[in-house]
Amino acid sequence: MKLASSRDRAPGRPVSRQVLADHVYEELLAWLMDGRLEPGAAVSIDGTARELDVSPTPVREALARLEHTGMVRRVALKGYRVAPVFTREDFAELMEARLAIEPVNARLACRRLTPEGLADLRGAVKDLETAPRGPSFVEFRDYLEADERFHKLIAEQSGNQFMLAAYNALGGQVQRFRLFGGVGITDAEQAIAEHQAVFEALASGDPEQAAAAMADHVHKVRARAIADAPAD
Amino acid sequence: MKLASSRDRAPGRPVSRQVLADHVYEELLAWLMDGRLEPGAAVSIDGTARELDVSPTPVREALARLEHTGMVRRVALKGYRVAPVFTREDFAELMEARLAIEPVNARLACRRLTPEGLADLRGAVKDLETAPRGPSFVEFRDYLEADERFHKLIAEQSGNQFMLAAYNALGGQVQRFRLFGGVGITDAEQAIAEHQAVFEALASGDPEQAAAAMADHVHKVRARAIADAPAD
DNA sequence: AAGAGACCATTCCTATAGGATTTGTCTATG
DNA sequence: CATAGACAAATCCTATAGGAATGGTCTCTT
Numbered sequence: 001m002k003l004a005s006s007r008d009r010a011p012g013r014p015v016s017r018q019v020l021a022d023h024v025y026e027e028l029l030a031w032l033m034d035g036r037l038e039p040g041a042a043v044s045i046d047g048t049a050r051e052l053d054v055s056p057t058p059v060r061e062a063l064a065r066l067e068h069t070g071m072v073r074r075v076a077l078k079g080y081r082v083a084p085v086f087t088r089e090d091f092a093e094l095m096e097a098r099l100a101i102e103p104v105n106a107r108l109a110c111r112r113l114t115p116e117g118l119a120d121l122r123g124a125v126k127d128l129e130t131a132p133r134g135p136s137f138v139e140f141r142d143y144l145e146a147d148e149r150f151h152k153l154i155a156e157q158s159g160n161q162f163m164l165a166a167y168n169a170l171g172g173q174v175q176r177f178r179l180f181g182g183v184g185i186t187d188a189e190q191a192i193a194e195h196q197a198v199f200e201a202l203a204s205g206d207p208e209q210a211a212a213a214m215a216d217h218v219h220k221v222r223a224r225a226i227a228d229a230p231a232d
Numbered sequence: 233m234k235l236a237s238s239r240d241r242a243p244g245r246p247v248s249r250q251v252l253a254d255h256v257y258e259e260l261l262a263w264l265m266d267g268r269l270e271p272g273a274a275v276s277i278d279g280t281a282r283e284l285d286v287s288p289t290p291v292r293e294a295l296a297r298l299e300h301t302g303m304v305r306r307v308a309l310k311g312y313r314v315a316p317v318f319t320r321e322d323f324a325e326l327m328e329a330r331l332a333i334e335p336v337n338a339r340l341a342c343r344r345l346t347p348e349g350l351a352d353l354r355g356a357v358k359d360l361e362t363a364p365r366g367p368s369f370v371e372f373r374d375y376l377e378a379d380e381r382f383h384k385l386i387a388e389q390s391g392n393q394f395m396l397a398a399y400n401a402l403g404g405q406v407q408r409f410r411l412f413g414g415v416g417i418t419d420a421e422q423a424i425a426e427h428q429a430v431f432e433a434l435a436s437g438d439p440e441q442a443a444a445a446m447a448d449h450v451h452k453v454r455a456r457a458i459a460d461a462p463a464d
Numbered sequence: 465a466a467g468a469g470a471c472c473a474t475t476c477c478t479a480t481a482g483g484a485t486t487t488g489t490c491t492a493t494g
Numbered sequence: 495c496a497t498a499g500a501c502a503a504a505t506c507c508t509a510t511a512g513g514a515a516t517g518g519t520c521t522c523t524t
Binding site: 252309 | 506507508509510
């Protein structure tokens with residue numbers, strides 16, 4: 001694989017405003033989200049550099065950023081590894097945190113909600129409804145993407161940069177759990193209905209109702225996951 | 233200034249398990265917390281490398297990590313800058329986020345609170361009471377440190393790694409606000425009393441009371457800051 | 465005098481090289 | 495057979511060099 005280097009670009013059109021480390025970051029993030037990198041797998045700096053046909057320097061910078069998201073962990077002099085699988089305790093903690101943050105996001109977003117924001121949310125819900133939900137990963141990838149996008153849109157439209165930062169501190173982990181947490185994609189019907197409920201509450205303009213709908217959704221996600229969870 | 237390089241260490245005692253980039257990260261963080269780097273100031277990669285007598289590579293890695301904390305911002309091909317001063321809106325958003333997160337931390341910490349944890353908290357409150365509070369920075373530096381430590385201890389003792397991550401996403405900003413937000417150190421008496429109230433609520437073992445005390449504290453911090461705020 | 469263009473110093477960005485550390489394997493010994 | 499030690503390959507970590515972009519200054523033109 002070869003990423004476009006900055007000096008490959010035609011002169012006079014440096015509209016990119018992105019450097020190689022940014023591309024590497026996004027590529028690694030995609031690998032993690034795709035499940036191409038399994039939990040616990042080593043992420044070699046030199047190896048990744050060879051794979052992407054760049055030098056180790058931008059790879060090192062990209063991994064330093066990723067570490068702060070919790071997606072990868074670093075051990076000095078030993079390298080980076082994809083964060084390990086979720087335990088049952090990790091999951092309980094994650095849901096506790098989501099319950100503290102996401103209903104607040106919904107309440108705030110309900111206030112400053114613009115017509116454009118509402119349209120974006122409607123689009124995410126639509127995509128969630130129509131996305132294929134086959135057994136293999138490539139088939140429910142779009143479903144997961146729409147799910148994540150819905151929650152992230154709400155965080156963005158809270159209008160609060162710090163709540164967005166707090167959600168992002170969780171967001172990657174939420175996505176990671178969706179991939180590796182064990183609860184496959186068996187709850188699509190109910191999850192879609194709950195997302196619709198959140199959307200309608202937001203559209204209605206009642207902040208408390210929006211917060212309650214979001215809290216209800218997270219509660220039910222937790223309940224379903226616990227019910228489906230394999231016996232560790 | 234010269235940081236200890238890994239190959240300066242005597243052979244056979246590599247107990248450090250830290251690499252140069254870690255030292256650079258901590259040094260830069262100290263500079264930011266100390267106020268030695270003012271908001272908006274440029275943080276040159278090469279310049280910092282010369283200052284610390286290391287190569288730009290570890291500096292680059294340290295800054296990549298710092299960017300994710302919000303303490304510095306990066307513009308591609310232009311370099312890093314210390315995040316700009318807080319506006320009144322930024323402050324309002326930060327307090328909103330703290331209200332969403334910190335009372336939950338207090339409630340959780342109140343449950344799993346260990347005797348050691350309680351002792352640590354007591355120590356932080358004591359340090360807050362006894363810290364000097366002179367006009368110059370070096371004189372109230374310990375005060376700010378104890379304040380930050382108290383809140384961080386509660387986040388840690390929530391026992392929830394994600395709530396801790398969410399707080400850390402805010403923590404740096406909270407500290408930054410304390411330094412640059414305008415509200416000097418005029419509210420020490422009241423702030424100390426509120427911290428004592430939070431501590432006693434935690435010690436009493438009533439989670440809801442602990443959450444309420446923390447919410448009350450954040451509310452009052454906000455109220456005082458708004459009252460003291462300079463006219464932009 | 466005001467603005468446009470060229471030049472230069474500074475800084476960022478990437479690649480490369482080499483030392484330091486870890487890890488796996490292989491052999492020798494008790 | 496088990497274990498300790500040595501060797502080798504892979505990897506991480508830091509330094510250095512040079513291309514590329516930016517910002518400021520200076521000069522020239524209108």
